[in-house]
Amino acid sequence: MVKTQTRSAVWIQLILIVFSISMLVPFLWMILTAFKSVSESTSVDPFVVFPSVWRIDSFRTVIANMNFLLLYKNTILLIFWRVITAVATATMAGYAFARLNFPGRDFAFSLVLFQMMVPSQIFVIPQYIMISKLNALNTMFGLVFPGLVTAFGTFLMRQSFKGLPRDLEEAAKLDGCNIGQTFLHIMLPLTRSNMVALGIFTSVFAYKDLLWPMIAAPRNEATTLAAALAKMQGQYGANFPQLMAASLLACLPMIVLYLLFQRQFIEGIATTGGKL
Amino acid sequence: MASIKKISLRRREEFFWGWLFILPTMVGLIVLNIIPIFQTIYQSFFKTGDFGRGNIFVGLSNYVRLINDKDVWQALANTLKYAVTEVVVSIAISLVLAVLLNKKIRFRAGYRTIFFLPMIAAPAAIAMVWRWLYNTEFGLLNNLFGTKINWISNPNFAIYSIAVIGIWSILGYNIVLFLAGLQEIPNDYYEASSIDGASGIRQFFNITLPLLSPTIFFVVVTRVIGALQVFDLIFMVVDITNPALTKTQSLVYLFYRYSFTQGNRGYGSTIVVLLLLVIMFVTIFQIIAQKKWVFYN
Numbered sequence: 001m002v003k004t005q006t007r008s009a010v011w012i013q014l015i016l017i018v019f020s021i022s023m024l025v026p027f028l029w030m031i032l033t034a035f036k037s038v039s040e041s042t043s044v045d046p047f048v049v050f051p052s053v054w055r056i057d058s059f060r061t062v063i064a065n066m067n068f069l070l071l072y073k074n075t076i077l078l079i080f081w082r083v084i085t086a087v088a089t090a091t092m093a094g095y096a097f098a099r100l101n102f103p104g105r106d107f108a109f110s111l112v113l114f115q116m117m118v119p120s121q122i123f124v125i126p127q128y129i130m131i132s133k134l135n136a137l138n139t140m141f142g143l144v145f146p147g148l149v150t151a152f153g154t155f156l157m158r159q160s161f162k163g164l165p166r167d168l169e170e171a172a173k174l175d176g177c178n179i180g181q182t183f184l185h186i187m188l189p190l191t192r193s194n195m196v197a198l199g200i201f202t203s204v205f206a207y208k209d210l211l212w213p214m215i216a217a218p219r220n221e222a223t224t225l226a227a228a229l230a231k232m233q234g235q236y237g238a239n240f241p242q243l244m245a246a247s248l249l250a251c252l253p254m255i256v257l258y259l260l261f262q263r264q265f266i267e268g269i270a271t272t273g274g275k276l
Numbered sequence: 277m278a279s280i281k282k283i284s285l286r287r288r289e290e291f292f293w294g295w296l297f298i299l300p301t302m303v304g305l306i307v308l309n310i311i312p313i314f315q316t317i318y319q320s321f322f323k324t325g326d327f328g329r330g331n332i333f334v335g336l337s338n339y340v341r342l343i344n345d346k347d348v349w350q351a352l353a354n355t356l357k358y359a360v361t362e363v364v365v366s367i368a369i370s371l372v373l374a375v376l377l378n379k380k381i382r383f384r385a386g387y388r389t390i391f392f393l394p395m396i397a398a399p400a401a402i403a404m405v406w407r408w409l410y411n412t413e414f415g416l417l418n419n420l421f422g423t424k425i426n427w428i429s430n431p432n433f434a435i436y437s438i439a440v441i442g443i444w445s446i447l448g449y450n451i452v453l454f455l456a457g458l459q460e461i462p463n464d465y466y467e468a469s470s471i472d473g474a475s476g477i478r479q480f481f482n483i484t485l486p487l488l489s490p491t492i493f494f495v496v497v498t499r500v501i502g503a504l505q506v507f508d509l510i511f512m513v514v515d516i517t518n519p520a521l522t523k524t525q526s527l528v529y530l531f532y533r534y535s536f537t538q539g540n541r542g543y544g545s546t547i548v549v550l551l552l553l554v555i556m557f558v559t560i561f562q563i564i565a566q567k568k569w570v571f572y573n
Contacts, residue, residue, distance in 0.1 A: 008476075012376045016383075019373060020390045023444065027393065029416055030405045042414040093301035101287075102294035108302055115309045119505050119555055121528055121548050125319065125541050126312035149304030179293035208399055210508045211528075215536050229400035230512055240408050247401035258396045262389055266452055269395060 034058055034244040041240045058245035066228060068249055075224045077140055082147040082206045083199045089149045091195060094157025095183050115151035128215055138222035146212060153198045160194035200268030207254055225250045319545040338546040354435050355526045359503035361439035366446050367495060374454035375484060392448030403512030406441045428513055434520035438513055450495055457491030486571040493570045497562055504555055527551045
């Protein structure tokens with residue numbers, strides 16, 4: 001009995017290791033290629049796995065040519081504004097939908113649900129026309145624009161407020177708090193973990209989004225990492241070390257954050273059930 | 277009397293705060309989403325004028341063109357092929373991996389971290405590294421196998437090579453959702469069936485699958501909707517000169533090309549309306565079909 005159990009444990013480990021390796025190989029190959037010379041990278045000898053010398057030339061070139069600092073700045077600002085506006089609006093609305101009774105509430109909430117069921121591409125052309133009429137192409141406002149509010153986040157926050165006990169609000173009411181004070185001082189702190197989850201989900205979504213920055217901020221100095229990387233592919237053709245160096249630079253900040261805050265990341269993205 | 281007054285006061289208070297709290301979201305939602313839905317549908321009856329001239333009403337002619345457009349039907353077929361492959365394979369693999377990870381094993385958290393890693397990588401970077409792996413002459417895959425396969429430029433299977441990238445990207449997400457579902461299944465079921473002498477595989481089919489079916493249903497529905505909107509991967513992996521382009525471009529890819537590179541927003545809108553109908557149809561079908569296989573306690 002014990003023997004079969006250890007044997008099956010070995011099999012399980014083996015399967016998991018094989019899959020882990022196949023998950024990691026693309027990342028490892030990205031790193032290795034980024035440090036190789038062009039001729040090394042295109043060597044057909046399958047034993048040239050590691051670069052003979054760890055070169056940083058490719059990093060230098062792409063940093064100089066792509067203005068990475070600006071791209072980081074744009075991406076961070078986009079994430080910052082998206083998170084602030086999404087979390088603020090969704091928390092307030094989520095609370096009202098979960099806990100307050102007022103005429104028009106159910107109809108308003110049905111609009112929230114309706115938005116979640118529709119493919120997001122259907123909003124893109126009118127949103128694009130709006131920001132071009134506002135002269136906001138290639139601006140931070142234009143980039144943030146479609147994410148000013150979030151139906152998904154509102155739904156998520158409503159669920160999280162629904163799970164809280166009612167006694168707290170009753171007690172606050174007896175103490176003479178109005179609804180605004182109850183929300184701000186009592187209820188809001190209790191949903192902190194869900195707000196963090198929504199914040200992380202919003203960040204990763206903003207970071208990965210490609211279609212909107214490509215059309216709303218096509219200019220090199222106004223765009224985000226994801227969109228700049230997409231553009232770069234056409235320009236660098238087959239210089240794989242440079243392409244991989246740029247990919248690595250674009251992925252690295254998020255990977256570091258992920259490794260530091262794994263639990264929050266995994267909960268934030270997966271347990272919210274949001275689609276990325 | 278006093279209590280009635282108190283109730284109406286409370287009502288007024290809730291009305292005031294309720295609308296105050298939802299106002300930003302509702303204004304945003306109506307301006308950014310609800311009105312655009314109708315604008316897009318409206319736009320699909322117009323042809324975008326050349327040289328900045330306004331819209332020209334063309335009635336149903338965009339729809340007539342759509343019905344006769346071989347590229348659109350091919351793109352729909354590509355999208356469906358991609359979605360079915362990605363969803364079915366990724367769910368099958370992640371189910372097995374989640375069941376294995378749900379056991380008391382070493383390095384559980386480490387494996388979970390690794391499987392989830394692609395979820396936080398920029399899609400453009402993922403696409404570039406996979407293009408590099410798939411490269412016909414110098415790619416790692418062909419080097420490893422000693423082959424010269426055109427993974428992403430052979431029209432016969434390029435879409436499946438792209439689906440492999442999609443599967444690789446989404447495994448961790450599915451696994452985490454399945455793990456959450458698996459933890460809800462009480463251990464007693466497994467203990468009881470072990471006493472009855474059921475094997476691990478029988479337990480998987482008789483206990484795990486039925487009890488996990490609500491989670492599986494949720495993952496299938498959301499992933500199908502996501503996969504039908506595939507754009508980033510195809511846009512990044514398939515160049516405009518790739519011979520497999522017509523056999524790989526998705527509906528959203530066509531929508532992007534017509535609306536933003538060719539400036540034909542009317543026809544782009546028509547394609548997006550088709551996408552909306554496809555997603556609605558598929559989702560409604562799944563909701564009806566769930567009664568046949570989803571098991572609720």
